[in-house]
Amino acid sequence: MLTAYEEHAKVFKAFCDEKRLRILELLRSGEKCACVLIEQLDMPQSSLSYHMKILCESGIVDSRPEGKWTHYKISEKGSDEALTLLKAITTPNAAAEESFYCKT
Amino acid sequence: MLTAYEEHAKVFKAFCDEKRLRILELLRSGEKCACVLIEQLDMPQSSLSYHMKILCESGIVDSRPEGKWTHYKISEKGSDEALTLLKAITTPNAAAEESFYCKT
DNA sequence: GCATCATATCAATTATTTTTGATTTGAGGT
DNA sequence: ACCTCAAATCAAAAATAATTGATATGATGC
Numbered sequence: 406m407l408t409a410y411e412e413h414a415k416v417f418k419a420f421c422d423e424k425r426l427r428i429l430e431l432l433r434s435g436e437k438c439a440c441v442l443i444e445q446l447d448m449p450q451s452s453l454s455y456h457m458k459i460l461c462e463s464g465i466v467d468s469r470p471e472g473k474w475t476h477y478k479i480s481e482k483g484s485d486e487a488l489t490l491l492k493a494i495t496t497p498n499a500a501a502e503e504s505f506y507c508k509t
Numbered sequence: 510m511l512t513a514y515e516e517h518a519k520v521f522k523a524f525c526d527e528k529r530l531r532i533l534e535l536l537r538s539g540e541k542c543a544c545v546l547i548e549q550l551d552m553p554q555s556s557l558s559y560h561m562k563i564l565c566e567s568g569i570v571d572s573r574p575e576g577k578w579t580h581y582k583i584s585e586k587g588s589d590e591a592l593t594l595l596k597a598i599t600t601p602n603a604a605a606e607e608s609f610y611c612k613t
Numbered sequence: 614g615c616a617t618c619a620t621a622t623c624a625a626t627t628a629t630t631t632t633t634g635a636t637t638t639g640a641g642g643t
Numbered sequence: 644a645c646c647t648c649a650a651a652t653c654a655a656a657a658a659t660a661a662t663t664g665a666t667a668t669g670a671t672g673c
Contacts, residue, residue, distance in 0.1 A: 410527040410534075420521035420598065422631090423514040429598055430514075434605035439650065449633055454651055456631090465599065473640055473649045484599035491595055494524065494533055495569065495588035501538035526661090543620065553663055558621055560661090577619045577670055 413494070416487050419463035424448070425456050429479065432466065436478035463487075517598070520591050523567035528552070529560050533583065536570065540582035567591075 407415070419425055424446075431437055431445055443453050457477060460466035464483035469476040511519070523529055528550070535541055535549055547557050561581060564570035568587035573580040 408527065410530045413530055414525050414527050417521045417524035420595070421518050421525040423512065423518050424631090426514045426517055426598065433598075433600065433602040435601070435607040450650070451633055451635090451652080452631080455633095458651085470640095470650090473647095475650060479599055479601070484595075487599070488592065488595055491524070491592055494530065494537075495583055495591070496537070497539070497583070498537040503539040528661090554620070555622080555663055555665090556661080559663095562621085563660095574620090574670095577617095579620060 413490060416463050416465070416483075416490060419460050419465040419487075422456070422459075424452075425460055428453075428456060428460065429465070432477060432479045436469070436476050438474050438476050440474070442477070517594060520567050520569070520587075520594060523564050523569040523591075526560070526563075528556075529564055532557075532560060532564065533569070536581060536583045540573070540580050543579050543581065546581070 419429070427446060428442060431442060439450075439453060439457065442448075442457075443450055446453065457466065457468070457475075460477075461468050465480060465487060466477050466483070467480040469478070523533070531550060532546060535546060543554075543557060543561065546552075546561075547554055550557065561570065561572070561579075564581075565572050569584060569591060570581050570587070571584040573582070
């Protein structure tokens with residue numbers, strides 16, 4: 406089992422790799438089949454598969470198997486959650502924040 | 510020189526590591542000196558320094574040297590930029606999106 | 614100048630991630 | 644059942660990132 410920190414880190418793994426950002430850029434224009442991504446990115450099949458797994462496990466991408474093919478698209482839910490998480494991580498924690506005026 | 514993708518990946522490197530998320534969590538409650546972070550995280554000094562470098566280079570954290578000490582805080586500007594970037598990366602590209610009704 | 618303290622950098626090791634050809638799985642088609 | 648094709652998984656190698664003691668830097672005080 407993962408700690409909350411590890412769980413959160415996993416979400417951002419989707420975005421901290423150049424290849425995965427390229428994949429996401431292609432998916433911004435709509436759902437794509439793995440074979441299309443392989444062709445457009447000129448990437449070995451096993452390599453794409455590796456990155457798609459990370460993207461799916463982060464929740465940012467959804468996969469939709471259909472017969473022999475697998476289609477991938479950006480998950481609106483996952484993206485919204487990532488945004489919310491990023492806000493939470495970077496927003497000052499008012500309650501715990503030090504004050505010049507009220508040091509206990 | 511880095512590509513745009515590599516540049517963007519660098520921003521999210523700040524968030525894809527458990528230790529760095531722990532550091533950010535501490536900084537949410539306000540600016541902290543390196544020595545405080547070392548103590549609270551029970552981490553070797555060189556190890557903290559390594560992660561602070563990554564956090565600063567991603568733009569998410571600002572450092573403020575003061576005499577012998579270095580103070581770190583979450584950068585509002587960097588955080589806002591990261592949020593904007595994350596939105597851009599995960600938002601459908603309407604112009605390029607396929608349509609069922611108007612395939613050229 | 615010298616000693617001290619805080620932090621940064623170095624360098625060697627260890628750990629993790631990425632890459633890729635080969636193999637497996639699983640859906641269709643004949 | 645067998646063949647084919649798409650994708651996932653495996654496994655070994657290569658590349659990258661993280662860890663940490665040792666050393667360097669740089670500010671401060673004596």
